[in-house]
Amino acid sequence: MWWPLLVLAWASPLVAGTQLVVAASEIAATRFGEGDLDGDGQGELVVGGRVGPFRPVTDAQEGRRARIEVQVYQRGQLQTIAALDELPVVADIAVADIDGDDRAEILAIGWHRLWTLRLERGKLVVAGEQVLAAGRLVRVAAADLDGDGRAEVILAERRQPPGAEVVVTTLGVYRYGGQWQEVSRLDLDGDVGDLCLGQVAGRPSLALELGTEEIGGLVQTYAFDGLVPRWRADQQLTRDHIRALNLDLRSLAGRALLVVGDIAGSVALLQPLGGRWVGTTTVAAPPGPLRGLHLTQLFDAEGVQLLGASGLRGAVWMADGF
Numbered sequence: 001m002w003w004p005l006l007v008l009a010w011a012s013p014l015v016a017g018t019q020l021v022v023a024a025s026e027i028a029a030t031r032f033g034e035g036d037l038d039g040d041g042q043g044e045l046v047v048g049g050r051v052g053p054f055r056p057v058t059d060a061q062e063g064r065r066a067r068i069e070v071q072v073y074q075r076g077q078l079q080t081i082a083a084l085d086e087l088p089v090v091a092d093i094a095v096a097d098i099d100g101d102d103r104a105e106i107l108a109i110g111w112h113r114l115w116t117l118r119l120e121r122g123k124l125v126v127a128g129e130q131v132l133a134a135g136r137l138v139r140v141a142a143a144d145l146d147g148d149g150r151a152e153v154i155l156a157e158r159r160q161p162p163g164a165e166v167v168v169t170t171l172g173v174y175r176y177g178g179q180w181q182e183v184s185r186l187d188l189d190g191d192v193g194d195l196c197l198g199q200v201a202g203r204p205s206l207a208l209e210l211g212t213e214e215i216g217g218l219v220q221t222y223a224f225d226g227l228v229p230r231w232r233a234d235q236q237l238t239r240d241h242i243r244a245l246n247l248d249l250r251s252l253a254g255r256a257l258l259v260v261g262d263i264a265g266s267v268a269l270l271q272p273l274g275g276r277w278v279g280t281t282t283v284a285a286p287p288g289p290l291r292g293l294h295l296t297q298l299f300d301a302e303g304v305q306l307l308g309a310s311g312l313r314g315a316v317w318m319a320d321g322f
Helices: none
Strands: 002-004 019-022 027-035 044-051 066-074 077-084 092-096 105-110 113-120 123-131 136-143 152-159 168-176 180-189 191-200 203-211 218-225 228-236 246-252 255-261 266-273 276-284 290-296 305-310 315-319
Touching: 027 305, 044 092, 044 105, 044 290, 066 105, 077 123, 105 136, 113 136, 136 191, 152 191, 168 191, 168 228, 180 228, 191 255, 203 246, 203 255, 228 276, 246 290, 255 290, 266 305
Parallel strands: 027 092, 027 290, 092 136, 191 246
Antiparallel strands: 002 077, 019 315, 027 044, 044 066, 066 077, 092 105, 105 113, 113 123, 136 152, 152 168, 168 180, 191 203, 203 218, 218 228, 246 255, 255 266, 266 276, 290 305, 305 315
C-alpha cells in the first residue's frame, strides 16, 4: 500500500512545508517508532495503535483490535511493507536493537504485557510475549543506555492502590537476555503522560511529562547512573498547566531536540541550553486530539522532520524546515 504525500493547507497555521501524509488510517490512535528492522542500514518507520473507537480499560479484551505497520519512504511516498493485526491492544511502541544483532525489534505494550516483534522475510512476527506489570503499562521507550550494543527498555506502569486518590507511576528499566529482567525502578507520584529516551550532551537522557488527571505539563529530565535514572531538572512546558501526552527526544542533524505536544494541539520544539529547554519553533497541529509525535530524518537526510497524528481518523501529518 502506498501513501502519497499530499501538500494541503490546514485551517490552523502550521509552519511552512507542512504536508498531509495519510488522510485517514485504520489505526485511530497512532504511535510512532523508527529503526533498522532488516539490517540493511536504512531505517523503517513503524506505526501502531488501536483500531476502531475508544473503549474503556474496564471493557473485556474480546472484540478489541490493534494494528502495527512497517513503512518505508521511496520515491516520495510511504509504502506499507508489512503489518500485524494479531495483538488485541497496543498502547505504545518503541523500536530498538535489544539483542545486539544489528537488527531492531519492535516493542509493543498493552495492559500488563510487553510483546517483541521482528521483521522476518518481509513479515512481522511475534517473537516474544511477557507479563511485566500488575498495573497497566501505558508507555514504553528503548535505547542503549550503557553502550554495550543492546538496548534497554523503560516501561511506565500506572497503578492506583485501593483507596488512594493519587495515581502512582512506576518506571521500570529492563534488560533482555532471553527474558526481560528488571534492573532498576523508580516510583513517581503522578501520571506519566509520555516518556522518551535520547542523547543530550552526548549522554543518554530520559524526558517525561508528569501530571494528574487535569493538571500537568511538567517535564522532568533524567540522566543515568549506569542503568539507574537520576533526576536532573523539572520544567513547566505548557501554558496553563495543561497536560502534554506526546513527547519525543532525538539527536538529529548534530543537535538534541525535544518535541512536546499538549492536549490543546500546541506543539513546541525545544533545544537544551544552560540546563533548560528553550523553545525554537511552535507548530499548531491540525484539529482533533493529538495522538503521537515523532522526530525523524526519514524524508530528508539533510533536515529534520516532525511526524504527528491527529484526529479520530488517524490522519498523519509532517512538518519540516527545522
